[in-house]
Amino acid sequence: MRHDEQVSTPKTTPRTRYHHGDLRNAMTDSAVELARAGGPDAVVLREVARRVGVSATAAYRHFSDAEALLFEVKGHALELLARSIGVAVAAVPPDGDPGDVAVARLRAAANAYIDFAVDNAGLFMTAFCLTKVPGQQFEGVPFTDAAAFQALGGLLDAIVATGRMPAERRPGAEIAAWSVVHGYALLLVGGPLERHLSEQEQARARERTLDLTIRGLIAAD
C-alpha cells in the first residue's frame, strides 16, 4: 500500500532457464534483504518476485501466503541474531575467575543482542514486530527462539555453577534477563530512547541497565 521509496537496484536478473531451480531460497534471501533495509513493511511479495526475476504468482508454488514468506524471513532474522550472540559469547576470554567469566559471557550476550538490534534494525523489527492480533494459531515468532532461550539458560546455569548466583534465584531468570535486553533494544530501535537520548547517553543508559539487571540476578539479599 505504501509505495514511497523504491530504495535501490531492483536487481532484476532476467534468468535464461524457464525454471529457476532454487526459487524458494532465492525469494527468501531477497526478502531478507528487503527486511534488512526496510523492516517488515518492505517485504512485499511482488517486489521480491520482481527482484528474483519471476512473476508474482510464482511465489505461490513455494509459499502458501505472503505471510508465510514473512514468517520465513523472521526465522532467518532470529537465526542471524542467535549466531551473532553466539560469536560474541565465544569471544569472551575464558581466563581468570570462573565467576567473572560466566558473568562476562552473560554481559557479552546482552550487548550482542542490543548491538544486533541497532545494526540490523530492519531484521530485528521483522523478527519481533507483530502487526496484528494473532488468531488462535500462533503466528508470532518462530520457535527458533526456544534454542536461543536454552542457550541463555546455559549462561545462567554457568553463573550459578560458579556460586555467583544463588540457585534458588535461578528459575525464571532467563525471562527476566531476556525481558530487559529485549525491552531496551526495542525502546532503542526507532523508539523513545533513540530520540530522547544522545548517543553517549544511550551508551551510559545501556551500561547502567545491564549493571542493574546483573546486580538483581547475582546480588546477595
Next chain:
Amino acid sequence: MRHDEQVSTPKTTPRTRYHHGDLRNAMTDSAVELARAGGPDAVVLREVARRVGVSATAAYRHFSDAEALLFEVKGHALELLARSIGVAVAAVPPDGDPGDVAVARLRAAANAYIDFAVDNAGLFMTAFCLTKVPGQQFEGVPFTDAAAFQALGGLLDAIVATGRMPAERRPGAEIAAWSVVHGYALLLVGGPLERHLSEQEQARARERTLDLTIRGLIAAD
C-alpha cells in the same frame, strides 16, 4: 492488502447532514476501536471512513496521511496506557512504611503496564510496533511517552527519598525499569512467552522478573 476477516458490525451510521461536524474525532475513535480489536494492520483508512459513514477521501481533510491517522491512534493508546498505570499507582494504599509504599507503587505501575498489554494487545501493539525502518524524521511513538517517563522517574525518586535505594544508582534507573517491563510485555503479547508458558507459569515468571528487577534497583551492594 490483507482482506480476510471482516470482524464485525461495519456500523455505517448513514448520517443525515452533509457535514459530519466532528469527523476528525469520529475517525480517530473508530480507528482506535479497529486497533484495539486487530492491531495496527487493522487500521485501514477506507474501513475507518466506511464505519464513520463517509467517503474514503474525506479523511484527507483531517489527516495528511493514513500514517497520520495511525499516529493519532498511537497517541491515544499511549494515553490510555498512562491513565491505566496512573489509576493502579493511585490505588496503592499510602499506609505503613514509606519505603514499602514507594516500592509497592513502582510494582503496581509495572503490573499495570503488563496488564494493559495483555488486556489491550491490539492497542499495545499499535502503540509500539514499528513496521518500517524510520527515516530521518522520527515517526515512532509520539512524545506522550515523555510524560509517562517523568512519572516513572517520580516513582523512583520517591523510593530514593525513603532511603530504600542508593541515590547514586538513581540515574538511568527509569530506563532499566521501563526496559524490563516493556520487554516482558512484548515477549508476552503474541510473543514466545505466550506460547511456551502456561498461564500459571506466566504469572510466576512475571513475579520473579519484577522481583529481580526491584532487587537490582534497591539491593545494597
Next chain:
DNA sequence: GGTCATTGTTAACGGTGTCAACATGAGGCA
C-alpha cells in the same frame, strides 16, 4: 443575502495480494 473557505463527494490511477487457467519442461516409464 451574496461570497467563499471549509468540508464533503465522485472518478480515476497505480500498487498489492490472490486465484484460475494455461504454458513449460525435467524426469520417469514404455
Next chain:
DNA sequence: TGCCTCATGTTGACACCGTTAACAATGACC
C-alpha cells in the same frame, strides 16, 4: 528413444488499498 505427467512458472483478472484531481454542498461572515 519417445511420451506422459506433474512440479514449476506465466498471463490475466479481481478486489482491495492509499492517494490525487476535480467537483459539490454548506455554513459563517460581510
